[in-house]
């Protein structure tokens with residue numbers, strides 16, 4: 602990844618949760634670089650700090666210590682209002698559960714974002730990019746889990762964010778449906794150049810990444826670059 606533009610950089614990133622006398626180091630000094638256009642997969646045991654890292658990168662949470670930059674913008678310098686602006690302008694999120702508004706159609710769910718974004722695509726374009734042009738006027742209850750997740754992805758990318766942060770995007774899906782969701786993420790990474798981070802417990806998914814980052818006890822235990830990547834359809838879990 603050398604020679605590529607840095608998107609995120611962290612320096613000794615630390616997050617401590619204190620409950621009574623007990624301190625938990627969710628992040629215990631993470632030094633990480635993420636590059637423009639990269640698709641990175643984060644693996645590691647439950648509780649190793651993956652979601653905590655994603656939430657801090659995405660401006661949803663504050664670090665206890667250490668520093669984080671998005672390009673030249675130091676996120677660890679920002680207050681809540683600055684982080685909100687950063688999130689709104691630059692970050693798309695995808696979570697395990699799709700968080701769609703049940704009373705709105707697929708198109709209207711995406712429109713919630715496109716109505717307030719600076720340079721959005723149309724809801725129709727966003728839904729076309731995830732293969733749902735034929736489901737524009739369906740409500741979430743009329744869509745399968747995989748289709749609902751694709752609406753959530755359309756909503757996340759409709760504002761053309763520079764980064765897409767995905768926490769267990771296939772966690773609630775069977776592998777066949779999960780593969781379709783991964784195909785959408787790969788396609789968007791390639792077509793739009795969106796830097797993408799995917800947290801997963803399905804270790805096989807690492808084979809579609811440019812780079813794999815292993816977490817253990819709040820630290821990066823290992824990173825690996827894939828010289829050859831697999832297509833999502835070639836992955837089985």
Ligand SMILES: Nc1ncnc2c1ncn2[C@@H]1O[C@H](COP(=O)(O)OP(=O)(O)OP(=O)(O)O)[C@@H](O)[C@H]1O
Pocket residue numbers: 618619620625626627645646647648649650651652653654816
């Ligand atoms: N709000 C909180 N208050 C107290 N402890 C927390 C809080 N959030 C996370 N933790 C602790 O921080 C550690 C890291 O949690 P985190 O959710 O980042 O792990 P993870 O690798 O994403 O796990 P999983 O794969 O199960 O989602 C865990 O020990 C967790 O219990």
